[in-house]
Amino acid sequence: xxxxxxxxxxxxxxxxxxxxxxxxxxxxxxxxxxxxxxxxxxxxxxxxxxxxxxxxxxxxxxxxxxxxxxxxxxxxxxxxxxxxxxxxxxxxxxxxxxxxxxxxxxxxxxxxxxxxxxxxxxxxxxxxxxxxxxxxxxxxxxxxxxxxxxxxxxxxxxxxxxxxxxxxxxxxxxxxxxxxxxxxxxxxxxxxxxxxxxxxxxxxxxxxxxxxxxxxxxxxxxxxxxxxxxxxxxxxxxxxxxxxxxx
Amino acid sequence: xxxxxxxxxxxxxxxxxxxxxxxxxxxxxxxxxxxxxxxxxxxxxxxxxxxxxxxxxxxxxxxxxxxxxxxxxxxxxxxxxxxxxxxxxxxxxxxxxxxxxxxxxxxxxxxxxxxxxxxxxxxxxxxxxxxxxxxxxxxxxxxxxxxxxxxxxxxxxxxxxxxxxxxxxxxxxxxxxxxxxxxxxxxxxxxxxxxxxxxxxxxxxxxxxxxxxxxxxxxxxxxxxxxxxxxxxxxxxxxxxxxxxxxxxxxxxxxxxxxxxxxxxxxxxxxxxxxxxxxxxxxxxxxxxxxxxxxxxxxxxxxxxxxxxxxxxxxx
Numbered sequence: 001x002x003x004x005x006x007x008x009x010x011x012x013x014x015x016x017x018x019x020x021x022x023x024x025x026x027x028x029x030x031x032x033x034x035x036x037x038x039x040x041x042x043x044x045x046x047x048x049x050x051x052x053x054x055x056x057x058x059x060x061x062x063x064x065x066x067x068x069x070x071x072x073x074x075x076x077x078x079x080x081x082x083x084x085x086x087x088x089x090x091x092x093x094x095x096x097x098x099x100x101x102x103x104x105x106x107x108x109x110x111x112x113x114x115x116x117x118x119x120x121x122x123x124x125x126x127x128x129x130x131x132x133x134x135x136x137x138x139x140x141x142x143x144x145x146x147x148x149x150x151x152x153x154x155x156x157x158x159x160x161x162x163x164x165x166x167x168x169x170x171x172x173x174x175x176x177x178x179x180x181x182x183x184x185x186x187x188x189x190x191x192x193x194x195x196x197x198x199x200x201x202x203x204x205x206x207x208x209x210x211x212x213x214x215x216x217x218x219x220x221x222x223x224x225x226x227x228x229x230x231x232x233x234x235x236x237x238x239x240x241x242x243x244x245x246x247x
Numbered sequence: 248x249x250x251x252x253x254x255x256x257x258x259x260x261x262x263x264x265x266x267x268x269x270x271x272x273x274x275x276x277x278x279x280x281x282x283x284x285x286x287x288x289x290x291x292x293x294x295x296x297x298x299x300x301x302x303x304x305x306x307x308x309x310x311x312x313x314x315x316x317x318x319x320x321x322x323x324x325x326x327x328x329x330x331x332x333x334x335x336x337x338x339x340x341x342x343x344x345x346x347x348x349x350x351x352x353x354x355x356x357x358x359x360x361x362x363x364x365x366x367x368x369x370x371x372x373x374x375x376x377x378x379x380x381x382x383x384x385x386x387x388x389x390x391x392x393x394x395x396x397x398x399x400x401x402x403x404x405x406x407x408x409x410x411x412x413x414x415x416x417x418x419x420x421x422x423x424x425x426x427x428x429x430x431x432x433x434x435x436x437x438x439x440x441x442x443x444x445x446x447x448x449x450x451x452x453x454x455x456x457x458x459x460x461x462x463x464x465x466x467x468x469x470x471x472x473x474x475x476x477x478x479x480x481x482x483x484x485x486x487x488x489x490x491x492x493x494x495x496x497x498x499x500x501x502x503x504x505x506x507x508x509x510x511x512x513x514x515x516x517x518x519x520x521x522x523x524x525x526x527x528x529x530x531x532x533x534x535x536x537x538x539x540x541x542x543x544x545x546x547x548x549x550x551x552x553x554x555x556x557x558x559x560x561x562x563x
Contacts, residue, residue, distance in 0.1 A: 048446065074448030086443045088436055099436050102429060103448040109457065110429040118429075161447050 001026040001165050001195045002047070007056030009042050016042035018219035019056070024165070029187070029196040031206045034216035035239070040199055041083075043216065044169055047197070048080050049073045061164060074103065077164030083173050083199075085150045087157060089143040093134050096142055096153060097125035100160035125160065132156035132186060148179030155186060165195045172202045184208060207231075215239070262412055266405045278404045279476075284516050285415040286472045291496040291508035292422055293465035298494070299503030300426055301458040302438030306361045306490050307348060307368030311341040311463040313485030314371065315470025320480035321381055323389045330393035330401070334471045341467020342460050344371070349459035353452060365487055372485040386481025393475050401475065411472060415509075418465055423505065425461070434458045438503075499546055501553025510554050518542060 002024040009017045017039045024030040034040050045051035047058065049070035058066050060076050068076070088096050101124040102108055102115070115121065129138045132152040137145065142153060151171060158166050168187070172180045184205055187196065191209075200206050206213065207227050214224040217239045223230050230236055269277045290312050297303045315337035322333045352363040376384050392401035401407050425431050433454050437444045445451045474480045483489065492515070500511025521527055522535040550557035 050442070050446070069450075070445050071448050071450045074446075080446055082443075082446075086440060086446075088439045088443065090439055091436070095432075099432060100447050102432065108429040108433050108449065108454075111425050111431075112428055114424070114427045115429045115432045116427065157443070157447060 001061055002197065003057075003059040004043075004047060005057045005059075007043070007046055007053045007058065009039075009046060009051065009054055015219050017046065017053075020216070020219070020221055022214055022221060022224070024195060024197050025212075026195055027191075028211040029191050029198055029209050031198045031200060031210035031213045032216060033200065033203075033206060033213060038216045039219040040216055041169075042219075044080070044167060044199060047167060048078070074161060074163075077162075078167075079158040079161045079163035079165070080167040081154045081158040081169055081171060083170040085147075085154050087142045087150060087153050090141060092139050092141055093129055093145070093153060094122065094125045094138040096157055097128045097160045098122060100157045101125055101128070101162075104161045128156050128160045131159075131189065133182060148175055148182070151175060151179065151183065152186065155183070159190055159194065163194060165197070166190070167197045167199070169199050170201060171198070172200060172205055180205060259416070266408050270405070275404065278408050280516075280520060282404075282408045282411045283473075283476060284513050285411045285509075286469055286476055287493075287496065287512040287516060288509040289415050289418050289472070290466055290469035291493050291500065291512045292418060293462045293469065294493045295497045295500075295502065295504075295508040296422060296425075296465070297459055297462040298497055299501075299507065300431065300438065301434045301455060301462070302441075303353070303455060303459055304357075304361050305364045305459070305462070306487070306494065307364030307366075308463070308466050308493050309485045309487065309489035310348065310368035310371040311345050311466035312470040312473070312489060312493070313375070313480075313482070314344050315341045315467030316474035316480045316484050317375060317381070317470075318467070319393060319471045319474040320387055320389055323391075323393070324381060324387065328391065328394050330395050330475070333393045334468065337471035337474075338464045338467045341470065342464035345460045345463020345466075346456070349456045349463070353455050353459065365490070368485060368490055369487055372482055372487070375482040375485055382481070384482065386479060386483070389474065389478040389480070392478065393471075407476070411476075414468065414472065418468070419505075419509070422465075426505065430454070430457070495543065497553075499543060499553060501555035501557075504553055504555035507553050507555040514546075514554065 004020060004022040006019045006021055007017060008019055020043055032040060042051065046053045049065070049068055053066065057064065060073065060078060063076055065073050065076060088099065091099065098121045101121050105121070126138065129135045132155065134149060134152060137149065142150065145153065155168060155171055171183050175183065180202060187209055198206070198209060210227055212225060213227055213230040215222050215230060215236050222239060223233045223236045265281060266278050269275065294305065294308045297305045318337040318340045319333045322336060327333060348364060348367045352360055352367070355363055381387055392407065395401055395410065399406055401410060433444065433449055437451050437454060441451055470484065473484065496511035496515045497508055499514055500509070501507030518539050522538050523532055528535060546554065
């Protein structure tokens with residue numbers, strides 16, 4: 001589904017990502033882990049298309065998207081969520097989701113017909129509100145939601161664009177155990193239809209969800225494989241996991 | 248919602264009846280003044296689309312406004328007097344100018360966008376100042392208002408009032424449709440969160456440029472009307488102070504509030520008209536700008552979301 005090969009990004013003298021090669025297979029949940037400063041944020045931006053790469057190639061679902069802009073990648077079935085919640089704060093839950101659905105259904109250079117009368121968009125938005133557990137709050141303005149709910153909406157907007165592939169950037173960021181549990185359940189539900197690249201610090205979540213794990217340290221992928229292999233990898237233990245590894 | 252509709256219908260009826268009321272009470276001059284307010288309401292509404300909905304703080308809308316006015320003036324000087332030719336030409340020229348300015352400015356954000364649009368507008372201003380063939384610094388007079396055909400006499404104040412009213416209502420209706428369309432939803436989303444709008448698949452630059460061009464085109468229409476209204480065009484229509492006046496109207500009325508622009512145009516021009524005459528301030532009326540400034544300051548302090556924003560929560 002996603003083939004990242006030998007991708008690099010330098011900022012002045014600092015090498016943020018260094019010949020990163022990463023392969024995400026169709027249908028899997030692939031976790032990307034690594035300590036702070038490992039280059040995860042840069043790599044995510046390169047994959048999403050908001051930051052051009054200095055070198056390397058990115059192939060998405062058979063198409064070379066190396067030079068494609070961010071919005072063009074969405075046409076190929078790409079979606080992402082953000083580590084720092086980035087929803088449309090003054091829109092209602094339903095309008096947030098309807099907007100995302102609108103992005104992938106027909107042209108939005110439509111100047112006359114009221115969007116609020118488009119039943120198909122509203123019905124679709126309702127279905128996503130239900131899926132992310134916000135059906136009862138669909139008319140709430142996003143800014144008024146609790147943190148955990150905003151995080152759910154954050155992921156909801158990404159999946160409402162009906163992607164084939166979704167990049168979830170620390171979906172559990174700042175969450176308590178209950179909200180985390182709900183987020184894990186949400187990802188369990190969407191994995192049946194969407195390939196997931198999960199960037200996450202919560203190791204319980206990573207080992208519960210991931211089919212495969214890649215470890216990024218100092219801008220390089222030092223290990224990639226089944227959770228058991230990665231857990232047993234000496235280099236990974238030294239660089240990152242330490243005694244955080246669940247027994 | 249029902250109350251809102253009643254209010255709008257009431258305002259429309261009042262606007263329809265106004266010329267006859269003014270004539271019957273011997274205030275004929277005010278008919279012309281009311282038409283002027285409506286022309287500025289169109290111009291301010293165009294700017295409100297860019298600033299309030301599109302989040303593009305243009306400090307150069309005088310270029311499109313004045314450009315439209317000059318198009319009518321130049322065509323009149325060359326012997327074209329039909330409004331059916333001159334007004335679409337004014338709209339087209341303003342749209343083209345907005346396309347050019349927008350294409351080059353929209354790569355920048357925030358204060359840089361404000362400065363670049365200002366710079367472009369001043370550039371156009373100096374072009375018209377040096378255009379000696381069409382009056383240069385002094386501007387030029389138009390022999391007559393653009394003709395409309397159908398037996399309408401645009402030099403008749405009441406006829407002119409209704410022409411302007413019809414166009415203002417048409418523009419407001421068009422903007423209302425636009426704001427609530429798919430396109431409108433996207434430009435508001437871009438204003439709210441540009442990077443997320445891009446990330447869910449909207450080509451942000453294209454939407455902003457389209458919005459800017461529509462806004463510029465409407466400003467051009469207002470410019471065409473202002474040229475006909477006064478039978479006079481001058482470079483001051485393109486001066487940055489004109490951009491500033493439009494911006495103040497939008498801010499007073501309510502940025503991103505549908506009725507903000509017409510309300511702002513009315514309040515601003517009514518204040519100017521009342522206080523600059525000798526009726527209220529007497530001999531001190533030469534200093535009319537001081538009380539206008541103080542009143543504006545009070546409005547902005549006590550109604551930071553503008554007059555329309557102070558009255559309504561959501562829909563306005």
